[in-house]
Amino acid sequence: MRIVVVGAGLAGLTAAELLHxxxxxxxxxxxxxxxxxxxxxxSAEFINGQAAEAGAEWVDNVHPxxxxxxxxxxxRMDDNATTWTAIRxxxxxxxxLLGPADLARLDPQxxxxxDRLEDFFASVAAGISxxxxxxxxxxxxxxxxxxxxxxxxxxxxGELARLFATRNMQGEFAAEPHEVSAxxxxxxxxxxxxxxxxxxxxxxxxxxxxxxxxxAGLASALPQGMIRFGETVDAVTIDETGAHVRAGANTYHAxxxxxxxxxxxxxxxxxxxxxxxxxxxxxxxxxxxxVTKTALQYPERVWPAGYxxxxxxxxxxxxxxxxxxAESGILMGYTGGEGGTRLADLAxxxxxxxxxxxxREMYPALxxxxxxxxxxxxxxxxxxxxxxxxxxxxxTRFWDVLRRPHGCxxxxxxxxxxxxxxxxxxxxxxxxxASRLLANR
Ligand SMILES: Cc1cc2nc3c(=O)[nH]c(=O)nc-3n(C[C@H](O)[C@H](O)[C@H](O)COP(=O)(O)OP(=O)(O)OC[C@H]3O[C@@H](n4cnc5c(N)ncnc54)[C@H](O)[C@@H]3O)c2cc1C
Numbered sequence: 320m321r322i323v324v325v326g327a328g329l330a331g332l333t334a335a336e337l338l339h340x341x342x343x344x345x346x347x348x349x350x351x352x353x354x355x356x357x358x359x360x361x362s363a364e365f366i367n368g369q370a371a372e373a374g375a376e377w378v379d380n381v382h383p384x385x386x387x388x389x390x391x392x393x394x395r396m397d398d399n400a401t402t403w404t405a406i407r408x409x410x411x412x413x414x415x416l417l418g419p420a421d422l423a424r425l426d427p428q429x430x431x432x433x434d435r436l437e438d439f440f441a442s443v444a445a446g447i448s449x450x451x452x453x454x455x456x457x458x459x460x461x462x463x464x465x466x467x468x469x470x471x472x473x474x475x476x477g478e479l480a481r482l483f484a485t486r487n488m489q490g491e492f493a494a495e496p497h498e499v500s501a502x503x504x505x506x507x508x509x510x511x512x513x514x515x516x517x518x519x520x521x522x523x524x525x526x527x528x529x530x531x532x533x534x535a536g537l538a539s540a541l542p543q544g545m546i547r548f549g550e551t552v553d554a555v556t557i558d559e560t561g562a563h564v565r566a567g568a569n570t571y572h573a574x575x576x577x578x579x580x581x582x583x584x585x586x587x588x589x590x591x592x593x594x595x596x597x598x599x600x601x602x603x604x605x606x607x608x609x610v611t612k613t614a615l616q617y618p619e620r621v622w623p624a625g626y627x628x629x630x631x632x633x634x635x636x637x638x639x640x641x642x643x644x645a646e647s648g649i650l651m652g653y654t655g656g657e658g659g660t661r662l663a664d665l666a667x668x669x670x671x672x673x674x675x676x677x678x679r680e681m682y683p684a685l686x687x688x689x690x691x692x693x694x695x696x697x698x699x700x701x702x703x704x705x706x707x708x709x710x711x712x713x714x715t716r717f718w719d720v721l722r723r724p725h726g727c728x729x730x731x732x733x734x735x736x737x738x739x740x741x742x743x744x745x746x747x748x749x750x751x752x753a754s755r756l757l758a759n760r
Contacts, residue, residue, distance in 0.1 A: 320760050323348060323564045323573040325552045328356030329742055330731040331579035332537040333749025339541060341757050346573075347541070348566050350551035350701050354538040356580070357702060357733075358742060360529025364616070364690045367645035370529050371614035373694035374705075375742045376639065377401075377523035378530075381514035382743035384750070385533070389526055392536030399641050400522035401626075409627035410482075411636075411681045416627065425479065432480035439470055443505035444512060451737045453506035454715050463715045467504055468496035486628045489655035490635055492740070493608020494708040498656070503709040503739075510737060525639065530742065554589040555728070562727050577752050579731040583607060583703020590728075598725055601717035605734060607704025609659035609697035613652040613674035614639065615688040620648035622682045633677035634658055647689065650678050659705070663695035670695065706741075707734035724755065 320343045324331045327349035339345045353359075362370035378385045378396065389396060410417045422429055446456045456462060471484050488496045492503075515521045526532060538546060550566035555576060557563075564571045578585060582602050594602060613633070626637040633652035640649045652674035654662055662670045670693035679685050696705045709718065721735050731752040736744030 320344065320575060320756070321561070321573045322346075322575050322577060322756065323562065323571045324577045324579055325564070326350075326356065326578070326580035326732070327354040327538065327546050328579060328732070329358055329534060329537070329745035330733065330749040330752075331577065332534060332541070333746045334577050334579060334731055334753045335545065335749075336537060336540055337750065337753035338756060339545065341753075343756075345545060346571055347546040348550040348552055348564065348571065349546055349548050350566075350584070352548050354546065355531055355534035357696070357706070358530045358534050359694075360531035361614070361692055361694075362529070364614075364692045365647075365649065366616070366689060367643075367647050369616060369640050369643055369645060369647060369649055371612075371639045371649050371651060371692075372525070372530055373612055373614075373692065374696070375530055376525055378526060378742060379521055379523050380518050381511065381521055382738070382741065384746040385743050388533045388536065388746070392532060394532045394536075395527050396524040397527050397642060400524050402520060402522055408625045409623065410479075411627055411629035411631060413630075414680075416623075416681055418623075422479070426477060428477055429479050429483070432474070432476045433483055435474055436471065436476065436480070436484055437508075439474060440501070440504050440508045441512070443501065444509035447506060447509040450506055450510035450513060452719075453502055453509070454718050456502060456505070459502060459715055462505060463500050463502040463713070464711055465501040466497045466711045467492075467499040467501055470501050471496055482630065483628060486634055489658065490653060492708045493610045493655040493659065493705040494606065494710075495656040498606060498708060498710050500709045500711045500714050502714045506709075506714065507739075552588060554591070556591045557726060557728075573727075575727045575729065575756055577729045577731050577756075579749065579752075581607070581702050581704065581732060582707075582734060584701050586703075594728075595725065597716075597720050601720050605713060605717050605721070606708045606710040607697070608655060608706055608708045608740075609657075609663065610705035611652075611654045611659045611662040611670060611693060611695040611697075613654070613662070613670055613691065613693035614649050615652075615671060615675055615678065615691035616647055616649045617688055618647050618686050620646075621684040621686070622648075622650065627681060629677065629681060631677040631680055632658060632662070633674050636678055636681060649691070650685075652677060655705070659695070660697055662693070663698040667693050667695075707739055709739070729756065
């Protein structure tokens, strides 16, 4: 079986390896000059051997595929396991950095209100018997028609809880609360709930040396030359002889095609015959979150440990180099939703300046930065965003159609996974497509 895989991110690399090992003739077409896609560790901008993730950063303890790859390639997780609720630790507002005790004094209801919000989503999640099929929830249409913002309004959360809820949506879903389907939030909660049972608590860690160690490992497991770099797929034609995948001047013939890239670049690909209407609607319509990550390295660490939420432009500020022995440290600004898009409109140097100002407002003792980068994913044509966000109405319209084969065309990538939006989901989707193809050959 001849297979063309479009995209050398985690999904494409996973599918390619499984299909190649099963004896298929595989070609991977990658538009850029590197593997990994949204898994991208950057170190060239930094001194003292420090690095920061431009894309995916955390691997949860409930992500067995990723943990397995970390082990397989001789990598290890760092010692700074963090629970996601740690995000509520610090708030910078009106010129003051408030710690957990200040927050409790300022708004004694804050913790309870945020718990009420989570309890609401947990109650909807309880109606999802299988997180792979959220549209089977008995009231799927109702909850899918509501946004996370509608729920915040219904629960009449106070100002501080709204701020944290908004920042959590901008961080987790890379979107504004009104852009996130309540059923999608519940699907993710159902998934975590089911996965967490054997672990007790969900914690996230970084991969020491960076997530690119995993994608480099996967690429090196493929035969030389299987990945063709600089090949941007622009047309897929299907006729009685099979699929013809065009990338500029080159055309690759295949029996089956795996489209393992974000849907945004696929919107520019010409399909002949055209994709069926409900599939085309999903390809062109599915929401994408927007994240801009700006990592600045400072010669000294003059900030408290932990994550800070800020009313300022950066939104969330934290240190990816926690535990690194050097005196220098990196501060990340993680800006999602509309804030991420606004930053994406600026030149990289301007983004870095904006985030530096936002960080300096919080920590006035910051020395001038040594260097850094700002990666605005929504401004990059090969990604068009950070990861999929199912907006109100989109779980019921798009979830199933993206997960079905369409003749010899198969979709893979995080947006087609149960673990949508995660590295784990990308690997999961590569496995799903490969096993479907192998089962049907
Ligand atoms: C800012 C950010 C933060 C994140 N944080 C986390 C996190 O902490 N934890 C986590 O688990 N996940 C996180 N994610 C999500 C995770 O990075 C993705 O789910 C995952 O990497 C997606 O992999 P993929 O293989 O589906 O797609 P991609 O990585 O996008 O790979 C697709 C590949 O296809 C290529 N391509 C695109 N168009 C074409 C074309 N026309 N022709 C040929 N090639 C093409 C691209 O260049 C790319 O290499 C984050 C993502 C971002 C952007």
